[in-house]
Structure formats: structure tokens, C-alpha cells
Amino acid sequence: MSGAAIVTGAAGALGKSIASRLRRDLGAVLLVDLDEQSLAGVADSIGAHYVATDLTSEQAPAAVCDALDQQGWGVQVLVNNAGINRDARAGSMTDENFTTVLRVDLVAPARLALSLRGRMGAGASVVNIVSRAAFGNFGQSNYVAAKSGLIGLTRALAIDWAPDVRVNAIAPGLVDTPMTAGMPEKVLTRMVERVPAGRMGQPEEIAEVVAFLASPAASYVTGQTVVACGGRSIGP
């Protein structure tokens, strides 16, 4: 059984870049997202297979497994990239927005990783996409808790699954995607000013870090969180 890369949230800009990059290294890529129309477009453009499913549903892991079985694929790389935010100050944060973010950004990736463990052989790798915001951010108590929790999960699974499977995380900072492009220009300018690199990151730059962590070049790296934020996490 050959191994594929699974990329969740693959219909988005970052997910597409990650999937495209892993396609070069692994060949077999399975894209996962809720948005079937966009997903089909991405799959077509990079030559990948896809499964459209709601990762927060209890049936999602089975849907992913079915798609793998159809191709006769095992799991070489799992990239838990799907994520959402529902920002609000603590005082106006609703319970629904708090738990929805936790469900998508923390519970779903945990469930998927645990469900796929039996399909991962020696040398497989999991990469969880967290965020620089996991170290604390204004108006994102739900998102910060979820992404920080995912860092904890990364460490625990890295210990549990060693030496066969490596588990790491990447904490991107501000990345140039349609979501950031939709921000008010003044806000975005102020945010970029706080990045020592002086610019936003490109999705392809994050994808390169994913590719490194997923590859044999990182064979001695597990349980770690790589912060790819242009220096924002150390900036003034």
C-alpha cells in the first residue's frame, strides 16, 4: 500500500499551496474540505483526489478512510490545516462562536489524526497548522485556546506515536490570503508594520515548511512547533 498526503482545508489558499507542494514530493494527495465546488477546482488544477466532508461530523474520518481505500492508499502525511475564526472580545463572545471554533480547530483534527493512526506506517508524519496567535491575541480567546490546545495535542501524540510517526506543528503569522486581503487597509498596514520581515508571508512559504517537516529531511524532529511568522513573535 502506497502512502498519500492528506490535506484538510484544501479549498483555501493555504491548503491549496500545501497540497500543491506535497504533490511534488509524494505524488498521491487527498484533499479534504467542506466546500466541494472549490475543492474540485483545486483537485483538478493540481491533479489530486478529493473528498468533500464536514470535518466536525462524526462521519468525517470514515469518509476520509473510504476515499483512501478507493485508491488503495495508506497515510504518509496528514496535514491538519482546516481552521476557522470567529473573533469577538471576551465580553461579547457567544458560547456558539466559542465552541464552533474549538470544534473545527481542535476537536476535528484530533479526531481525524486518531482515526488515521492505524493507517500510518513507519516514517509517516503529521503536521498540524496552528498559529502565531496561539501565544496570545486580542479578541480571539476561542481561536487562541483551540490552537494552543492543538500544540498540546501535537506534543502528546509525538510522544505516543514515536518512533514510527512524527508529529509537529507550524505556527504561521500573517499570511497573504483572500481572508487577510479582506481586512481594512489601515488595520492590515498596522499589522504588517509589526512584522520584522516587513511583509506578509506567502502561502508557498508556509507550504515549504510543511514539506520540510513532512519529509525525511526532518526525520529527527518531532513534537515541535515551528513559528513561521516573519519574526512577529519576537518583534517589538
Place this chain on the structure above:
Amino acid sequence: MTAPFVHAAPRGVGIEGLEAALLEAFQRLREALTAGRPAVVIVRDADLLGHGDPADAALANGLLGLVRALATEGAREQWIVNALAVDGEETDEAAQDVWVQRLSEPVGVTGVLIRLGDLHLGRVPV
């Protein structure tokens, strides 16, 4: 000084219990902070490092994130919210009480993690 609100991380909630556990912590911390009370969240250092159950690790780190997010947000209102990592069964309860009090004092410390014991030595910052 107002009595601190202390929230100890529950253990054994499992992956499916993470949402409820983090929501409850958020609600209680928000209620305490907006009422002007300092708050301290107690977690196990071993859970922060990922030693043991994955859900316990996710919860401990999620709570630490919550502390940092609320400290960031409440800086102007001078919210005091900190985290204390203890060493499980080995923790000296008197030392724990001392640090809960210290982390609740209005001395300009917020969003901070104090790690009791020596488990953190030689390991990654969390």
C-alpha cells in the same frame, strides 16, 4: 485584595469533552475578571509537555492559551489572569497556595505561567 478565582484543569475529559471543558473555563474566567477578581488557572506541567493522555495535553495547553488571550485583551482594564503549572502528586500544597496568592496580586503581572517543580528543566518553553 479580592479573593482570587482559581480554576483547576479537570483531567480525563477525553477529546469529545474538550469543548465543554474549555467553554466552562472561559465562562468562569470571564465572569471573575469582569467582576474585578484576579484569576489563576492551575494545570499539570506534565500535561503541558504532552506526557500522558492527548486530551489532557490539549486541555492544559488550551487553558494556557485562554489565560494569554484574556490577559492580552484585559490589559487596559488591568485584568490579572495567570497560570500555575504544578507537578502532580509531588506538588507542595503550601507552595501552590503561595503562588496562587502571588499571581493574584496587582503588581503588574498578567498572562504569565509559573512552573513549580523541576519537570520543565531541559525541556521546551510552553
